[in-house]
Amino acid sequence: MQSYEYLGKPLQIGSLTIKNRFCMAPIGGGQHHLPGGGLKDETIQYLVERAKGGFGLIFTGALAADCTVDPYTGIGPAILQNPDAFKMTATELNERANAYGTKIFAQITMGLGRNYPNLPAPSSVHVFRHPGEVSPELTHDQIKSKIESVIKAAKIAKDSGFAGVEVHSIHWGYLLDQFALSMMNHRTDEYGGSLENRLRAAKEILEGIKQECGSNYPVSMRLGLKTFVKDFEKATLTGEDEAGRTLEEGIQIAKLLESYGYDCLSVDTGTYDSFYYACPPMYMPKGYLVEMAAKAKEAVSIPILAGGRMNDPDIAEAAIRDGKIDAVVMGRAALADPEYPNKVLTGHTERIRPCIACNQGCITRLQQGKQPTCAVNPTAMREIRFAMRPAIQPKKVVVVGGGVAGMETARVAAMRGHKVSLYEKNDKLGGNLIPGGSHSFKKEVRELNAWYQDELSLLPVEVHTGETVTAKELKGMGADVIVLATGSVPIMPKVPGIDDAKVIGCMDAFAHPEKVGEKVIVIGGGLVGCEMALDYAQEGKKVTVVEALPKILSAGIPSPIPNGQMIPDLFEYHHVNVMEGHKLAAVENGKAVLECAGQKKELDADSIVIAVGFRPAPSMAQELAGCGAVVYEIGDGQQVSTILHAVWDGYEVGNNI
Ligand SMILES: Cc1cc2nc3c(=O)[nH]c(=O)nc-3n(C[C@H](O)[C@H](O)[C@H](O)COP(=O)(O)O)c2cc1C
Numbered sequence: 001m002q003s004y005e006y007l008g009k010p011l012q013i014g015s016l017t018i019k020n021r022f023c024m025a026p027i028g029g030g031q032h033h034l035p036g037g038g039l040k041d042e043t044i045q046y047l048v049e050r051a052k053g054g055f056g057l058i059f060t061g062a063l064a065a066d067c068t069v070d071p072y073t074g075i076g077p078a079i080l081q082n083p084d085a086f087k088m089t090a091t092e093l094n095e096r097a098n099a100y101g102t103k104i105f106a107q108i109t110m111g112l113g114r115n116y117p118n119l120p121a122p123s124s125v126h127v128f129r130h131p132g133e134v135s136p137e138l139t140h141d142q143i144k145s146k147i148e149s150v151i152k153a154a155k156i157a158k159d160s161g162f163a164g165v166e167v168h169s170i171h172w173g174y175l176l177d178q179f180a181l182s183m184m185n186h187r188t189d190e191y192g193g194s195l196e197n198r199l200r201a202a203k204e205i206l207e208g209i210k211q212e213c214g215s216n217y218p219v220s221m222r223l224g225l226k227t228f229v230k231d232f233e234k235a236t237l238t239g240e241d242e243a244g245r246t247l248e249e250g251i252q253i254a255k256l257l258e259s260y261g262y263d264c265l266s267v268d269t270g271t272y273d274s275f276y277y278a279c280p281p282m283y284m285p286k287g288y289l290v291e292m293a294a295k296a297k298e299a300v301s302i303p304i305l306a307g308g309r310m311n312d313p314d315i316a317e318a319a320i321r322d323g324k325i326d327a328v329v330m331g332r333a334a335l336a337d338p339e340y341p342n343k344v345l346t347g348h349t350e351r352i353r354p355c356i357a358c359n360q361g362c363i364t365r366l367q368q369g370k371q372p373t374c375a376v377n378p379t380a381m382r383e384i385r386f387a388m389r390p391a392i393q394p395k396k397v398v399v400v401g402g403g404v405a406g407m408e409t410a411r412v413a414a415m416r417g418h419k420v421s422l423y424e425k426n427d428k429l430g431g432n433l434i435p436g437g438s439h440s441f442k443k444e445v446r447e448l449n450a451w452y453q454d455e456l457s458l459l460p461v462e463v464h465t466g467e468t469v470t471a472k473e474l475k476g477m478g479a480d481v482i483v484l485a486t487g488s489v490p491i492m493p494k495v496p497g498i499d500d501a502k503v504i505g506c507m508d509a510f511a512h513p514e515k516v517g518e519k520v521i522v523i524g525g526g527l528v529g530c531e532m533a534l535d536y537a538q539e540g541k542k543v544t545v546v547e548a549l550p551k552i553l554s555a556g557i558p559s560p561i562p563n564g565q566m567i568p569d570l571f572e573y574h575h576v577n578v579m580e581g582h583k584l585a586a587v588e589n590g591k592a593v594l595e596c597a598g599q600k601k602e603l604d605a606d607s608i609v610i611a612v613g614f615r616p617a618p619s620m621a622q623e624l625a626g627c628g629a630v631v632y633e634i635g636d637g638q639q640v641s642t643i644l645h646a647v648w649d650g651y652e653v654g655n656n657i
């Protein structure tokens with residue numbers, strides 16, 4: 001068993017001892033609160049599950065304090081709006097978490113500012129994703145009032161049993177970050193100008209909390225060490241041309257925060273304008289933050305907790321062992337698997353359900369005003385409503401299709417006590433996880449496939465690979481329930497010359513990368529085509545992406561903001577030629593003939609890879625009608641979508657049959 005000695009060591013924050021180096025990042029949203037104030041039972045259960053799962057320190061999602069200047073920020077009723085309800089529910093949370101030896105810090109926000117429309121900010125600046133809109137400017141009195149609210153809310157948090165508070169935040173471009181960033185703070189009073197002035201609100205908040213809650217009461221600050229922005233709405237992939245916060249300024253801020261009396265810093269990077277540095281997708285390497293965090297650690301003596309794709313136990317262990325950070329802060333990994341720390345510390349890393357950094361089920365849903373949860377763990381943040389229940393009457397369940405939807409159905413149905421057989425026509429389980437996981441940056445998708453296969457091997461599921469079952473055979477199996485999870489097949493455009501030797505379907509290209517030449521045209525700028533293009537470009541190939549719509553990544557399900565921001569920047573970095581508004585009209589003499597606004601042009605390449613979408617595989621549902629079994633059709637076989645929908649369909653059906 002590999003030992004993660006350093007991750008298991010206690011951590012000291014001021015006078016407070018945390019049992020290990022696993023911190024759960026704040027993952028919040030308005031959905032966490034009762035409409036009249038206080039935490040929902042679901043919120044308490046969601047956090048308690050992570051306490052049980054071994055996190056030594058948990059940060060709550062951001063809690064609003066102020067209910068006068070910003071009457072409603074979208075993250076739930078303010079603590080001060082109904083302090084009694086907050087105290088009652090939060091006390092229960094802390095009592096339950098304490099049973100597992102877990103400490104919880106309440107993360108209290110001063111506000112969100114220009115990240116959302118109509119919310120006041122230090123200065124009138126461009127509102128994120130709202131062209132032409134500027135934020136209203138806070139008056140001096142409003143700033144004072146907001147500072148007071150955070151201090152009062154911290155006292156209520158202390159009285160509710162929280163072991164400490166985290167001030168939200170000089171990160172992600174939220175209100176305190178807007179004060180700190182000269183590009184967003186043009187004030188001429190004592191809250192603008194010099195760095196010390198721009199940090200004045202953070203200082204006054206700290207002083208007030210220490211006065212109200214006692215000098216020993218731990219206070220953390222969430223701090224983005226570098227913003228990676230070139231301008232509003234424009235990230236800098238390489239970190240050059242920084243218009244926001246340089247790492248040097250980030251370190252200076254860390255030192256000042258320490259001098260004010262903050263007890264620890266939870267560091268990360270990015271703002272909404274550079275969302276892929278804030279909520280990094282799979283294209284961002286794990287542990288990308290470690291060297292930046294190490295610079296902060298060198299500069300201060302308070303603990304540095306580091307978050308953002310830190311969910312690789314080897315990277316985390318090494319970073320702590322080498323004195324680069326003091327603890328890891330994990331957000332999405334904790335959604336995907338609440339038991340992450342326990343699995344690491346008991347030597348069962350292979351049983352961790354991996355976060356695939358897709359951003360589909362968590363941040364995107366939060367931004368859409370839906371319940372944030374997780375693509376690979378549909379129970380996340382709704383553990384009570386989605387709890388698995390033992391089957392009262394075990395049934396014979398036959399699942400056809402060993403892709404992710406079929407594997408999830410089989411896993412869940414078998415865990416509940418049903419007798420499950422799973423049939424997959426290919427030699428291996430995984431379905432579209434196999435091609436989908438073939439890119440260099442899709443290691444977690446490969447891990448997810450391996451995780452499913454391990455889990456199935458531990459359950460009494462009869463797995464048949466390399467077996468195609470017909471409707472007739474299915475009818476003879478005496479099943480109570482048949483679940484069809486037969487996935488999707490790629491679409492080939494019906495254009496002249498599509499049989500040309502240079503044309504390769506995306507599935508063929510995934511399975512036989514050696515067939516793809518050095519100069520590649522990818523037809524289709526949806527997510528599949530763009531990821532193929534990116535992978536080829538990262539291998540050093542010369543790549544052109546052709547998209548019929550006016551914009552890449554605009555067909556089908558919209559890309560999460562971080563992923564959608566990062567791919568074009570990576571294309572620019574790797575010199576991928578993007579031809580938007582161009583359609584493949586034909587393939588002639590080994591050349592792609594493209595059409596744009598009635599004009600035709602020819603493009604030469606070694607390979608023309610087709611990635612224009614998928615359609616459901618032919619269904620057996622009609623043939624099975626009247627067979628005596630209940631038939632459900634799930635996943636891509638019903639409607640082509642993402643891993644999220646395949647897993648969720650599988651869980652829904654597996655958990656309720
Ligand atoms: C759904 C969702 C909600 C979040 N809410 C908060 C929040 O309330 N406060 C905060 O500081 N960060 C919040 N974050 C950011 C996370 O704490 C974390 O920084 C981010 O997920 C990147 O870290 P990871 O790679 O470990 O997930 C949120 C992230 C997600 C995905």
Ligand code: SF4
Binds near residue numbers: 376
């Ligand atoms: S939805 Fe995707 S990114 Fe978010 S926690 Fe789940 S797997 Fe990770």
